[in-house]
Structure formats: structure tokens, C-alpha cells
Amino acid sequence: MASGNAARMREILDKQKAAHIREGAPSAELRMDRIDRCISQLIKYKDEIADALCEDFGHRSKDQTTFTDVVSSLGPLKHSKANLRKWMKPEKRKVEAPLNLLGAKARLEYQPKGTIGVISPWNFPVQLTFAPLANILAAGNRAMIKPSEFTEATSALMEKMFSEVFDEEEIAVITGGPEVGGEFCALPFDHIIFTGATSIAHHVMRAAAENLVPLTLELGGKSPVIIGRSADMEKTAARVMNGKALNAGQICLAPDYVFTLEESVGAFVDASQKAVAKMFPTGLKDNDDYTSVINQRHYDRLQGYLEDAKAKGGEIVEINPAGENFSQQPHHKIPPTLVLNPSDDMDIMKDEIFGPLLPVKTYKGVEDAVSYVNAHDRPLGLYYFGADKAEEAKVLNSTTSGGVTVNDVIFHVAQEDLPFGGVGPSGMGSYHGHDGFKEFSHKKSVYTQTGNEILAMFRPPYGETFRKQLAGRLKG
Template structure:
């Protein structure tokens, strides 16, 4: 069977399963609390039972990625989110009482919001955290009473295959199913008449997903990325900031949508920061080239791209500083700092998605704020220091999906905080209750009493009623 015939069969199967899920949702549009919790319980049990298979699959995709990293970044966060949804779901499903406009509430009128399922949700997940970003959102999708069709990345094929196998063994395809295939299938996936699409990936691909979904007016949640800035204040603990930054650029090989991309640092602190970064790498990975805890690039193409970005910066006059005396090989890319690259450099223009960290010196914080505001809005903004005026300035004068002070990524692990981007870094948000609401329809529900308070608003209008409304036109 050639590739075109394979894609055709995959597309036919995808349409078949989508239609099954849509018909099943019509028959059972409001699943009970017990059924929703049962689905979440099956997800939890499925992940726990298949832990070894998941670890092996992710290792095969990345060539080298330690079992601890997969547990720490993929398995445990997914289980935590599923358990959080399960614990709070009964409370979230309760109607929200709202006030009825005076004086209607006094005569028996009642207002509330019912969060009802939206239907069938399409989840297009990426390769960098192939398990967490595929399965964790399904906690909120199931919690909201929906069904889900999952399209994982073909770049992490082993992980996608193991998810298809374990989901097929734990769920009826009318509840949850995995669609395997390449970019051509992803394009067709986005054209299905989903009730909502969640896409996690690059901004460029997100635009294609949005275009495909637009004819059907499908609501989208887009979790993207961007060149996430870090502002180091003169009041910062430079050693602590360097250690956290180097950790963030080495965990998962720096292949994280929330990974810091550009560090803005006072001019007088640059050399001290370079030294602190080198010391931090030695502390975190004493023998980095042989360290099995250090994750490789997802593919040789991706590794070559990162190396090309560093070479481009060096050729155009930027100072490129490897943080290790060792040299990476193949898909193992070791971290480097790139100091004050020009606007023509690729590292200035592109999200690196790897262990390269741009360092830009500054003398005035306002100049940093201006530069951040001139660029596409990032998914995360990070500040190290303890100057409250600087924190307030960055909070209210810049725009980003989230902001963290004296740490990195931490907001994404808080189940009670919404997670999402803004502008080029995404739209919509999920996690916890915000995810439950995101994958629900907030249906306004109003009950009138047996009285007829609006009778006076039907013609013919009395002089008294007309005068009453005339008097209300005032400041």
C-alpha cells in the first residue's frame, strides 16, 4: 500500500470514528458525574499500568531521555491533573447562581449558569511532552462531559503508538480514540466539525489549524510558545537565577514551549552571569556529554537547526559561549549562551526550542519593556529580583500568557491557575476549573415566576410607562 492509499484509509477511519463520537454525544449529551469520574479513573489506571511501556516509547523517540525525566515531566503531571479534576468535579458541575435584575428577584425570578458539555473535542498534541500534552487535557475534556479524538505528533511515533494501543484497550472509540498519521492527516483532522479544537504547537502551524477550522466556526484553544523573556534585576540573586535558567535550558533538552529564550541583564552583571551559568551546568551535569539525564533533540533535523542557529549568530558577530568544554555529538546539543546578537541573527528572530540562551545587556528597564512590547507576545515572562516597582512595571506594562517571579515554569504546575497564551503565543486557557469551563458551554438559564412583570412593556404603551423609560435616560 503506497502513502496516498494509507492516508486515504486513515482519513476514512478518522471520519468513521468522528461520526460515532458525534452520534454518541447526541444520544447522551449530559453524562452523569459517575460516568465522567469513571472515564477519568480509567485514564489514571491506564497510565499507571502502562508506565514501563510509556517510558520505553519516549526513550525511543528521543534517543536518550531518562525514565526520571519522563516520570517528572509527563507521567506524574498528567496523573496529578486527572486526580485534581476528579476531586473537584462534583463542585464544578453545580450551577452558578446569578442575581436577577431588580425587582424580578423579589417576585420569584431565578438566574443561573449551567456549564454543559460542548460535544466532541479534537486534541492535536505535540512531540516535546508527548504523553502529558496529549492526555492531561483530557481530564478537563472528560470532566466537562465531552468525548475526544486525539491526534498526537508523528515525530514522537513510538509514544503515539503506545497511546493508541493503551487507549484502545481502555476506552470505547465512542468515548476516546487516537488518530495516527502524518501532516496530511492533521490537515484533514482540523477540518472536521468538532465542537472545540485544542492545539499545542508552533504559531505557524496554529495559523493553518485556525484557517482549516474557520469555515466551521470551530472554537479554538491554541497553546503555542514564543521567545519568552527573562528580566534579571540588579536586586536578583545572580547565582540562583543562573542555576534555575540553566536547569530550564537542559531539562528535556530545552524543548519546552515555556523555556526562557532571551535574558535581559544589567550590563555590569553580564560576566558574572556567564561564570554563574558555567558553574551551574557543572553542578547540574558534571559530565554532561555522558550524562543519561540529559535529553537529546527529538530528531537530527531539529539538532541541525539548533546548531545552524548558533553558527549563524557567530558568523554575524555575536559572542557564542559554550557552557561546557565538552562537545555534543549527533542529537545531543550542549547548552550555549549567545551574547548581544544583532537583529539580523536567526536566534533573535526564531524560537530556538533548544539549549541556546540569548543574553542581552541593558541599562534602563524601560528599554527592555519597549523591546518586549515591540515583539510578538510571549507565553511566559520571568523576573528575578525583589524590586516591587519593577515587578509592577512588567506586570502592567507588558503582555504575556503568564508571569513568574523568581522561578521558571512554576505557574503551569498550579492546577488552580489558568494556563494559556495571548496573541502569537495562543488563545484560550485550560488547567483545572478554567479548563472545565473552557471545554464547557456556559448556558444562561432564567426562570420567570407565574407573575407577568413585563406585561406593561407590550403595546399599547401607557403614558406612565413611556414617562418611566424617558426618566431613565440620564447619567
């Protein structure tokens, strides 16, 4: 028997589907208006968003939030608004000869799918709601959003933001815990986009399969960094540690482990310590720029990784520029920490870390690093540092990942004209820009037949002309 939450969610979905059928595909003007409403709410509530996320995390840099959740949401929305008229145009396709010479035509039309279910995560709850919406709304769809229960204040704020400017027939926000999330996944949406852990994606996919709902899964995994011999170590470490310190490493694309030459480990450690000290010159514990781990459970999980690594022979290098004591603190901050000599039996090398911990592995030849990457699940991101174009080509051509950034980390996700998505355990499907518009559209093939009766020869009764046509097509 369905719960009250399930019944209410189904009622909203039915209303959205009925409105979609009744009103048809929205005009470009209406799509742009919906995007404008999103933009206006992000700007109006930018300070409240920063406050809510700081409350949810215990501490989260408000400047970071403005950048990663507000400004980084506005970019995709503005990009979709600027391009959606062009994206909406039918696409001409070729017709086979001789029908193309006789007036037959073929085209592809991009139709709204209907209602898209959006399941957004806790690490960037605003950005990972509004960025998909940029493409969802550009494609003419409606949406139901299930934000994370881990960021309760932010989820409640987003419910308020959307309800102020959208009727629930257009966009509705559903809040609640895991039970509500399970019921949400079981609804017969026209498409679901889920951003989160691979372990949860199994449940989402299983529930969606009951209604044959197509999915976009944006997951994660262990994104490697391969530092080539030709890399500038100071610059490399600064960029890697920025990616690891941003949001305290709670990013699906955060560098998860580093490969460097055996003789370069010391240089990487030294450069990493300098980079962290430069980013956080007053220390970390009370620094407004350094974010906390989301909650006690994840804090304990990360501490468990360090204890396990130490017990199995790993060397722990805590990067703590001011020598602060983190054993007593009001929040769940963990300093950026390197784990040297990691072995594959360590928990930190098995699971996606999702925190400010970074194992550092060594290799003798770049083929060793490539072989290691290929022996594990295909990652969401891969990062190569170096000026050796032949080595770069070898790494990129010999590995498969969702995306790549060369000589930095994470930045490929910020390019709106590049599709963002994983491969295999790191995800399926992709969005951003034109690719996102296509992801949330039904690509409908339309063929218009010629008025010429040349095809009459293919109708019964079959005769000699028909057989000659077949004979011609049977030739190699």
C-alpha cells in the same frame, strides 16, 4: 474527495456525536470513572512511556519522562476528579430589579460541548495529551486525539493505552503524518485544542474556520527573562539553566533570551557554567539525565542558529563541563550554549529557539528591557528575578504575557489552580483546573420568568404607563 483516513475519522466523530446526543451529559460518576481509567493506564505503562520517549528522542532522560510526562499528568487528572462535582453545579446569577423581587431567577449551567479534538505535540506528548483530557473529561466531553508523528513510538503506545480501556465512542486516537493532521483539523469538532508551533496554528485555525469550530491554541514564542539588579545571581542562573536544560530546552515555556545589566554579564556566564556543571557532574554526552534534540532537522536548525550568530558578531559560550567532543555521537545532543551580544538581525533572535541555546542581552535600565519586550510579540511566559518589589511591579504591569513566574522559570504552568494559556501569537484560550473545565464547557444561560404579569405593560398597545417607564430609563 475524502481519503480513507478522512472517512474513517469522520465515522468515529459521527459515532461520538451520536452517542453524546443519545446518552446526554454524563454523570459525575462516569466522568470520574473515565479519569480513573486514564490514571490507571499512566501508572500501568509508566515504564513503557519512558522507553518509547527515549526511543523517539534518540535519548531522553527516563527520570525526566516519569516526572514531566507521567507524574505531571496525574496531578491534573486527580485535581479534576476531586473538584468536578463542585464545578458541575449550576451557578446563580443576578436578576434585574424588580423582577428579582417577583420570583424571576437566572443561572448558568455548564454543558459538555460534545467531542473535543486534541492535537498534541512531540515535546511532551503524553503530558500534553492527558492534561487537557483532565479538563475535557471533567466537563463531560468525548475526545479524538491526534498525537505527533515525530514521536511515533509514543503515539502508537498511547493508541494502545486508550483502546484498552475506552470505546472509540469515548476516546479515539488517530495516528499519522501531516496529511492526516490536516484532515483531522478539518473535521467539525465541537472544540479543538492545539498545542504546537505558531506557524502550524495558522493552518489549524484556517481549517477550523471552515466549520466555525472554537479553538484553544497553546503556542509559544520568545519568553524573556529579566534579571534585576537585586537578583541573587547564583540562584538565578541555576534556575534559568535548569529551565533551559530540561528536555534540552524543547519546552514552549523555556526561557528564550535573558536580559541582564551590562556589568552583570560575566557574573551570569560564570554562574551558569557552575550551575550546569553541578547538574551534570559527569558531563553531558553520555549522561542519562541530559536529553537529545528530537531529530536531525531540529539539530541542523539549532546549529544553523549558532553559525548565523557567530557570523554576525555574537560570542558563543558553550557550557561543556567535561570538555566533550559532540561532533561524533549516536544522538543529537547539543550542550547548553549562551550567545552573548546578540543582535536583532540574528535568526536566533527572530524565531522561538526550542533548544538548549540562550541569547544574553544587556540593558542599562529596566525600562530598556520592558521596551524591548513590548516591541515584540506577546510571549507565552515572562520571568522576573529580583527582590525589588517596585521593579517587579513595573515589569509585570508594563508588559503582557500569557503568564509569569517570579524568581524562577516555567513553574506557573505547574499550578493547577492557575489558567495556562497565551495571548495573541502565543495562543488563545486557557485551561488547567476550573478554568479548563469552563474552557471545554458550553456556558448556557437559563432565565426563569416570574409568574407576575408586571411585564404586561411592555406589550402593545403601548400606553402612558409604558412611556413613563421609558422616560425613567432615559435619565442619566
